[in-house]
Amino acid sequence: MKKSHFGTKTASIRTIALLLLLWAAVSFTAAAEPCKIPKSDGSVKPTARGDWPQAFSNAAHTGKNRFETQLNRKNVGNLTQLWASPVGGGVLYTSPVVSNGKVYIGSSNASSNGDDHIYAFDALTGATLWVGAEQSHFFLNSAAVGHGLVFATAYLSPLTAYDADTGEIAWTSDLPDVARAAPVLNGSMLYVAGFEGQLYALDARTGIVHWSTPEECCIYDYTPTVSGDRVFQNRSDSMVRAYDAQTGEELWHKSYGIVGSLTAANKKLFVPADPNIVALDQATGNVVWSAPRDTFMYGAPAVGNGLLFVPQGSGLKAFDLETGTLVWTAPASSLWSPAVANGVVYASNLNGEWAAFDARDGTELWSVTIGLGCGGSCTNGTPAVANGVLYLPGPDNVLRAYSVPSR
Numbered sequence: 001m002k003k004s005h006f007g008t009k010t011a012s013i014r015t016i017a018l019l020l021l022l023w024a025a026v027s028f029t030a031a032a033e034p035c036k037i038p039k040s041d042g043s044v045k046p047t048a049r050g051d052w053p054q055a056f057s058n059a060a061h062t063g064k065n066r067f068e069t070q071l072n073r074k075n076v077g078n079l080t081q082l083w084a085s086p087v088g089g090g091v092l093y094t095s096p097v098v099s100n101g102k103v104y105i106g107s108s109n110a111s112s113n114g115d116d117h118i119y120a121f122d123a124l125t126g127a128t129l130w131v132g133a134e135q136s137h138f139f140l141n142s143a144a145v146g147h148g149l150v151f152a153t154a155y156l157s158p159l160t161a162y163d164a165d166t167g168e169i170a171w172t173s174d175l176p177d178v179a180r181a182a183p184v185l186n187g188s189m190l191y192v193a194g195f196e197g198q199l200y201a202l203d204a205r206t207g208i209v210h211w212s213t214p215e216e217c218c219i220y221d222y223t224p225t226v227s228g229d230r231v232f233q234n235r236s237d238s239m240v241r242a243y244d245a246q247t248g249e250e251l252w253h254k255s256y257g258i259v260g261s262l263t264a265a266n267k268k269l270f271v272p273a274d275p276n277i278v279a280l281d282q283a284t285g286n287v288v289w290s291a292p293r294d295t296f297m298y299g300a301p302a303v304g305n306g307l308l309f310v311p312q313g314s315g316l317k318a319f320d321l322e323t324g325t326l327v328w329t330a331p332a333s334s335l336w337s338p339a340v341a342n343g344v345v346y347a348s349n350l351n352g353e354w355a356a357f358d359a360r361d362g363t364e365l366w367s368v369t370i371g372l373g374c375g376g377s378c379t380n381g382t383p384a385v386a387n388g389v390l391y392l393p394g395p396d397n398v399l400r401a402y403s404v405p406s407r
Helices: 003-008 010-036
Strands: 080-086 097-099 102-106 118-122 128-131 144-146 149-152 160-163 169-172 184-186 189-193 199-203 209-212 225-227 230-234 239-244 250-255 263-265 268-272 276-281 287-292 302-304 307-310 316-320 326-330 339-341 344-348 353-358 364-369 384-386 389-393 398-403
Touching: 097 144, 097 384, 102 149, 102 398, 118 149, 144 184, 184 225, 199 230, 225 263, 239 268, 263 302, 276 307, 302 339, 316 344, 339 384
Parallel strands: none
Antiparallel strands: 080 398, 097 102, 102 118, 118 128, 144 149, 149 160, 160 169, 184 189, 189 199, 199 209, 225 230, 230 239, 239 250, 263 268, 268 276, 276 287, 302 307, 307 316, 316 326, 339 344, 344 353, 353 364, 384 389, 389 398
16 A cells, blocks of 8 residues: 555544444443442342332342332321222231232132132222132232232142233142242242242242252241342241252251241341341351340331331330341331331231331331221231332221322
């Protein structure tokens, strides 16, 4: 090439080089963009940022919706009923889950009508969108939602996956009757406890079993808990076991007098043992701290604002997450799990009262009582908070939604 010819092309070559450099910079920025997505809290990613897609909000059972931004300490006192929709004919035992503008909840058996169905409601209006096929028994536990499916099991019945939009059955597991425990969804893996004592890991899209643990009787109301690469399961023999979440290999086991489900947070596993609430190291099972409790409880403790919220007969108690020191007590004598969102704790009383408390000090911010004449043992469910709406199951057969009126 002649030198004079090279000189006439210099400007064009520089222009092309500059364009290539800009193209590379844009491509690198686009490729790096996914790194800005917030890390998961151990649960499947919500179908929308403010959803409540499974029991206790996530697979780690923290009971916290960390994406809620609308309800807060300042406005929660203005909550008013948005809608109320009946769910079958019996008192509700299960809790709602919220996903993509829909609320899903299983009904309880009423001997007069035998209503044993999963219901789907419009999250903002309460309109019934679909009712699933009748099952052989009533529903005791929450569903889980993901991958366009709703996973649920009626009492001692097969695990069933429903189409989230239509309610049609996508697949039914051929596993033996599963426990009275909610399925747990973590990514593409679905964990479910078998009544006979086995823990199963299934492909959520197909229901195919990836692994199962040996049969060791028994599992009743204890839902699996997933955190990082571990899944934790407690049993009626008072044994807590940790498994590799991908292979099912047992990592450790400890014996406790367990009376509730487990919560995982801050590298700790919180165990409602009898008569204490115990914090274990997730990696080893060793005790980090132990604090006294006073009553039997169902469900799982909740976590938020550096505190562990534990329902008890003498009141809702908040313990320091790191030390187990009692920080405050609020008048919510429940046996069921509280919910936490945006600095507010929602809990129930056994007399049918639901209340909202300031997570910092336990100050009551709002309450509503739904009378049922049940002699102080009504409320069986856990509240759900999603996208500026509070959903309360029962204590009758009605699911109610509350929100703050728009100005």
